[in-house]
Amino acid sequence: MARVGICEDDADVRRVLTEGLRLADHDVVVSRNGREAMAAFAAPGSVDVLIVDIGLPDADGRDLCQALRTSGQHAPVLFLTALDGVHDRISGFHAGGDDYVAKPFAIGEILVRVDALLRRTRPAPATPTGLVLDPERFSVRTGGGEARLTPTEYRILAALAAAPGAVVRRRAVVAAGWPDGAMVSENTLDSYIRRVRAKLETAGSPVELVTVRGVGFVLR
């Protein structure tokens, strides 16, 4: 038995999922959109596994996942989506997802995958950075203020904030920030990093975005 968080906007799918998970003796916490999910699941340890629909009305499920990771929520995430192209799947993994099920799914498959995710041991999450990402408005809040970001800046920052203190490689930052397969030059990435750094400073961020020459970037 585990606590399973669901974020799905369609009431019928939500009910079917809830019922199916309850039949398998799981506790289910339900949210209907990105905002509710941030409120319900941001706290570390609030759920054991998360099922997140990618096509939410107010945010992209992948951006929500990154925001949750930044807040310190490191429960495994299973994405549900109506899109099943390879690039959609890859972008889900880059956004910190752990598995992927395409609609229409079999409930049995969801249960098997949830069990598999619960069995997997995860590395101990690092101390959160104190940044709060808002997947709906693409903004970052700190104790001192708030800054608006573009979707790409948001995804870059989220990739770094999900692993505070660790150096995130340039390639991983590109994979998180841009659609799969996009060609991004070094200069473009650097100029984005400069903009994110400036916005963090504007918002009075407690952490600093540091460039590790030739390797990548780190928030500390």
Add this chain to the structure above:
Amino acid sequence: MTRPWERLFGRSLRARVAWSTAAVTAVVMVAMVGVVGLIISGLARHQIDAALGSRVEATAESLRVDAGGDLALAPSQADDVDDRVWVFDAEGGLVAGPPRAGLSAPVRSLSGAATEKTLVRDGRRYLARPVHVEGTQDTSAVLVASESVEPYERTRDVALISLLALGVVVVAGTAALSAWTVGRTLRPVHRMTALAADWSERDLETRFDLTEGSDEFTELGNTLDSLLDRVATALRDEQRLTAELAHELRTPLTAIRGEAELGRIATPTDERYGRIIGLVDRLSASITTLLALARHRTGSTLRADPAEVMADLTTALPPHGAEVVVDIPRGRYLVAAPPELVERAVGPVLDNALRHASRRVLVAAVESDGTIAVTVSDDGPGVDPDHRETIFDAGTRFPESEDGGDGAGLGLALARRVAVAAGGDVRVTSTAAPTTFEIRFPRW
């Protein structure tokens, strides 16, 4: 890669311009050589005639009638007189002539000329002029002079040959110069079209943004930019449309399928639920195929490298137990189907193999009879030979599989539909040890 002779004889603009320049120059050069030849010949004739004329004139002046009434050259001037002039009296009798030369046929034929006449025979030009002997009433004579035309012709030939040689050099030079100029002028066009083609396939955001200057290249850049804009908009619209369609169609199907599944759990004896699930799965397979086809029609590339598709597919794999070994060299095989379709045909077969493999899944490719087959082999328990075909029916599941058959039983049906839509097929080529599926595509 264009080879030099292909560039020379190909149908490129550069080759065409070079060849037409060469042709026009050649015609002009030939005409010029002809005209120059005519002028030189005319001049030579004029010169010879002038020389012959003055010779005849000089001889005519020294003509006298001697005491006997006969025609003779003035003795005082006889030494100075050009002795290459034949002098005939009115009756045609030879009065004087070149000492050693006999009377040749042309000279003889001209001896009775009543008017001035010229004649060319055997490389010599002859001039015959009847003259009135000064100081007499009616005594007349015919003077004939001749000159070899050979030196003049030789000079003319040398001039014409030199001109022809110069002409060949000019033709080759002009053609080479125009090819070089056109090539150089078109180089930016080549670069721009190659970049635009590349961007339209891989990077829909980059533009030329040529704001400065108002030459043809700026115009071309702006045109390509607006085309790229349209391609990008069309692709984004199409992606948004298919994404919305997918979402709108699949979400209710998910709920229907879920309700039926829950119903089946509650009332396992009611077969209706199983039938509903089967119908949902069929509908779902149709939606997937239709969306994949709709996407590929607006997609930009129509060929795929199975090696690259496999690289993408393996990156996107969820955690699994078996090892996937892809043994397809990059660039060796190209199939005539868009990468998305190859993905959707191979993906479910790979998923299926991973579900049943115990340790290893091997993916390879072979080429035969104009088709390329991607083979997916696993070391799992194998396929019951009786089910060789039925496993491709939508909704078929085999509960004996390791994880209880968690899939919706759609994958292989979908794989086959997509492969058939792309002009290929999916088959089981070996039912056990290893179990091998073959996904066949037309070769590019």
